[in-house]
Amino acid sequence: MLPCAPMNGGFFMHNSNRKSEHADMKRQMTGAKMVVQALIDQGVDTVFGYPGGAVLPIYDEIFQQNSIKHILVRHEQGAVHAAEGYARATGKPGVCLVTSGPGATNAVTGLTDALMDSIPIIVLTGQVPTFMIGSDAFQEADTVGITRPCTKHNWLVKETDKLANTIHEAFHVSTAGRPGPVLVDIPKDVQFATGEYQTANPSNSRYQPKVKGDMEEILELVVAIETAKRPIFYTGGGVVNSGPAASQLLRELVKNTNFPITSTLMGLGAYPASGENWLGMLGMHGLYEANMAMHDCDLMINVGARFDDRITGRLDAFSPNSKKAHIDIDPSSINKVIKADIPIVGDVSHILEDILKIWKSRGRKTNSTAVSKWWSKIEEWRNVDCLKFTQSKKTIKPQYALTRLEALTKDHDRYICTEVGQHQMWAAQYLGFEDPNRWMTSGGLGTMGYGFPASIGVQMGHPNALVINVAGEASWLMNMQELGTAMQFNLPVKQFILNNERLGMVRQWQELLHGERYSHSWSESLPDFVKLAEAFGAKGILCSDPNDLDDAIMEMLNHDGPVLFDCLVEKHENCFPMIPSGKAHNEMLLGEIDTQGVIDAKGSVLV
Amino acid sequence: MSALKLKKGSTSHSAYNLRPTFSDTVEKHTLAVLVENEPGVLARVIGLFAGRGYNIESLTVAEVDHQGHLSRITIVTKGTPQVIEQIKAQLGRIVSAHEVHDLTVEGPSVERELAMFKVSGQGEKRVEALRLADIFRANVVDSTLESFVFEITGAPEKIDAFADLMRPLGLNEVARTGVAALSRGD
Numbered sequence: 002m003l004p005c006a007p008m009n010g011g012f013f014m015h016n017s018n019r020k021s022e023h024a025d026m027k028r029q030m031t032g033a034k035m036v037v038q039a040l041i042d043q044g045v046d047t048v049f050g051y052p053g054g055a056v057l058p059i060y061d062e063i064f065q066q067n068s069i070k071h072i073l074v075r076h077e078q079g080a081v082h083a084a085e086g087y088a089r090a091t092g093k094p095g096v097c098l099v100t101s102g103p104g105a106t107n108a109v110t111g112l113t114d115a116l117m118d119s120i121p122i123i124v125l126t127g128q129v130p131t132f133m134i135g136s137d138a139f140q141e142a143d144t145v146g147i148t149r150p151c152t153k154h155n156w157l158v159k160e161t162d163k164l165a166n167t168i169h170e171a172f173h174v175s176t177a178g179r180p181g182p183v184l185v186d187i188p189k190d191v192q193f194a195t196g197e198y199q200t201a202n203p204s205n206s207r208y209q210p211k212v213k214g215d216m217e218e219i220l221e222l223v224v225a226i227e228t229a230k231r232p233i234f235y236t237g238g239g240v241v242n243s244g245p246a247a248s249q250l251l252r253e254l255v256k257n258t259n260f261p262i263t264s265t266l267m268g269l270g271a272y273p274a275s276g277e278n279w280l281g282m283l284g285m286h287g288l289y290e291a292n293m294a295m296h297d298c299d300l301m302i303n304v305g306a307r308f309d310d311r312i313t314g315r316l317d318a319f320s321p322n323s324k325k326a327h328i329d330i331d332p333s334s335i336n337k338v339i340k341a342d343i344p345i346v347g348d349v350s351h352i353l354e355d356i357l358k359i360w361k362s363r364g365r366k367t368n369s370t371a372v373s374k375w376w377s378k379i380e381e382w383r384n385v386d387c388l389k390f391t392q393s394k395k396t397i398k399p400q401y402a403l404t405r406l407e408a409l410t411k412d413h414d415r416y417i418c419t420e421v422g423q424h425q426m427w428a429a430q431y432l433g434f435e436d437p438n439r440w441m442t443s444g445g446l447g448t449m450g451y452g453f454p455a456s457i458g459v460q461m462g463h464p465n466a467l468v469i470n471v472a473g474e475a476s477w478l479m480n481m482q483e484l485g486t487a488m489q490f491n492l493p494v495k496q497f498i499l500n501n502e503r504l505g506m507v508r509q510w511q512e513l514l515h516g517e518r519y520s521h522s523w524s525e526s527l528p529d530f531v532k533l534a535e536a537f538g539a540k541g542i543l544c545s546d547p548n549d550l551d552d553a554i555m556e557m558l559n560h561d562g563p564v565l566f567d568c569l570v571e572k573h574e575n576c577f578p579m580i581p582s583g584k585a586h587n588e589m590l591l592g593e594i595d596t597q598g599v600i601d602a603k604g605s606v607l608v
Numbered sequence: 609m610s611a612l613k614l615k616k617g618s619t620s621h622s623a624y625n626l627r628p629t630f631s632d633t634v635e636k637h638t639l640a641v642l643v644e645n646e647p648g649v650l651a652r653v654i655g656l657f658a659g660r661g662y663n664i665e666s667l668t669v670a671e672v673d674h675q676g677h678l679s680r681i682t683i684v685t686k687g688t689p690q691v692i693e694q695i696k697a698q699l700g701r702i703v704s705a706h707e708v709h710d711l712t713v714e715g716p717s718v719e720r721e722l723a724m725f726k727v728s729g730q731g732e733k734r735v736e737a738l739r740l741a742d743i744f745r746a747n748v749v750d751s752t753l754e755s756f757v758f759e760i761t762g763a764p765e766k767i768d769a770f771a772d773l774m775r776p777l778g779l780n781e782v783a784r785t786g787v788a789a790l791s792r793g794d
Contacts, residue, residue: 145648150659154703157647174703208703333697336690 032192033058039168049080053100055127058192075482079454081111086455091462094121102140113151117445121180130190153181161196169201178210214347229300230371238267239305243349250353263291274433286426289387296586318585403431420452420476423505450479487563534565545569582607637712644704666786728755729778
């Protein structure tokens with residue numbers, strides 16, 4: 002271009018219509034600029050991403066602004082898990098930006114993870130230009146086709162004029178109703194072209210899920226609450242997703258009724274672990290008292306949980322004598338696996354509010370004599386003390402490591418992430434969660450490699466908080482490249498690795514189910530984690546002696562920067578209590594008593 | 609009665625609501641799904657059936673409201689009452705699905721299907737095919753000296769019956785549209 006050539010018509014406008022044209026200019030912008038503008042209008046402050054050919058115009062716009070921080074991850078899977086961690090810890094949707102082809106396919110695990118755990122994230126992917134779609138172009142993939150079953154909804158935007166609106170709709174769909182991941186696929190020519198920018202107007206969207214529960218059903222539940230002899234609250238991730246108000250209402254309802262409460266892995270923190278009515282987590286590795294109470298109850302009030310197979314165990318023996326109320330915002334969750342006697346579709350906080358209102362107006366009645374008898378039964382189960390363990394003098398038991406971590410960090414402003422496996426279950430059992438949004442774990446999909454990038458996302462959302470990722474050495478290695486991200490952005494995430502040099506949970510199942518044939522379940526050729534940390538410029542700590550553990554944890558906490566804590570633990574420790582596959586809640590294994598042959602052929606088919 | 613127990617158009621007196629939800633009887637249901645006519649919407653519906661292991665007996669789709677960009681998908685499916693309820697709930701979750709109706713339970717409905725049959729034969733068989741076509745009110749839409757193409761419209765059972773009769777008479781090709789269905793009355 003000649004230096005004196007006019008750039009565009011705008012430089013040579015007539016004075017008279019400058020004003021109106023200026024207004025038009027404001028609404029007209031390139032697709033790439035629209036992406037950034039729409040994110041700003043949606044209140045986004047952080048984007049996790051990785052550039053590539055098909056998103057270069059958007060990255061060019063990101064370069065020219067200061068409203069949105071971009072966190073450069075080291076792998077697109079890391080971007081999505083980081084966005085999940087950010088979303089889970091802040092209650093705001095997480096945002097990712099990745100390129101076409103491999104960028105998009107690398108995001109698939111994270112999308113599926115977010116779908117299973119109902120985490121609101123928006124993934125923006127670049128795509129080859131519209132005129133090349135379908136030609137097997139370089140870095141082309143059928144992104145909307147691939148991600149259709151692993152998103153709540155997705156869009157391929159073929160016109161720049163529709164881009165802004167689609168992004169706004171994506172935020173609305175992701176966060177309204179049962180939250181979930183959405184994806185917007187944006188071809189490169191759409192990013193370059195100019196179109197009209199539309200502002201957000203979520204009330205215009207056709208997608209408006211029902212949030213208020215049916216009053217007749219709510220009344221039926223209130224009547225059941227008034228008369229129940231052996232009631233239990235069984236709460237899940239839906240309480241956390243519904244927002245802080247839902248947790249407050251739940252606490253009020255539990256306190257006022259004096260009913261016992263247990264929670265799924267996803268729901269931990271909605272009711273405080275220090276609360277008087279808390280039974281601990283339920284399910285396959287849940288607490289004895291929680292599972293026994295679930296089995297023997299006469300009224301089960303499911304609040305935002307989905308009767309997952311990790312919870313129910315054998316279906317035909319699941320809480321056989323109870324009336325079951327099920328509160329869920331997603332109608333498809335109801336009657337999917339367990340028949341609900343009182344189904345209530347709607348948002349947890351709206352429904353809990355209505356339950357409290359009606360229950361109070363009817364005189365705050367419960368069958369308190371029967372309920373206190375129920376509590377004495379529960380006390381008997383509690384006295385079994387299913388989480389007891391014996392710490393040896395020489396090696397650190399993983400349970401002990403977590404007990405010490407809990408003792409030394411519980412007074413901090415603390416957020417916990419985990420990877421997937423034995424350490425995850427121990428963390429759920431031995432750490433106490435006092436508030437919602439403080440516990441980030443991959444529940445439904447069970448994604449090894451989730452925790453480290455998630456901790457990065459959490460730290461972005463809460464820069465001054467203590468963020469710990471409780472990990473196993475094998476899970477942690479799956480996304481270890483993100484140590485580069487943590488270093489680059491000064492994110493002082495603490496990686497607390499319970500290193501047993503085994504795929505602990507796989508090993509445990511092989512011991513119980515496959516005749517102790519430990520096929521490929523040991524971690525050979527492990528790196529020296531201290532040197533690995535140092536190679537990235539981070540701090541590494543090795544601890545193998547129980548006597549050094551407290552000092553080592555304090556050293557980790559006092560270091561201002563990412564820490565890789567290699568905690569060498571007992572190698573063959575099994576995770577108890579455990580409901581073996583295909584067994585009922587009242588058939589728990591409590592420890593290393595005879596575990597041989599407890600799972601029959603039918604049970605071993607289950608995962 | 610919540611919206612969940614009672615589908616739009618049915619009444620609380622409907623015998624449907626008296627069945628046990630978890631019974632093992634396999635039922636055939638005709639579902640009508642109104643969807644946004646956008647690329648990929650059929651894939652969402654089919655992917656849901658494939659991914660969750662539901663059964664499709666027949667499926668028809670066409671745009672029914674040009675201005676409103678609405679397509680109507682008619683699906684005939686089989687399953688236990690619990691599975692049918694799940695299918696409807698899962699269809700309802702699809703963001704581009706506007707309405708999901710179970711025509712089998714929401715009062716009386718009419719179901720029609722169009723089929724074309726190519727029947728080749730000579731002599732007595734050819735005459736017999738033509739005579740039976742007349743009885744079934746099938747139209748001849750193409751003819752050669754050795755073949756007919758019949759067009760027949762009706763309930764799927766009627767088309768099945770016609771096919772059974774044509775088979776010994778030289779039926780060698782069939783094309784069926786699948787069921788289109790509407791509820792009766794207003």
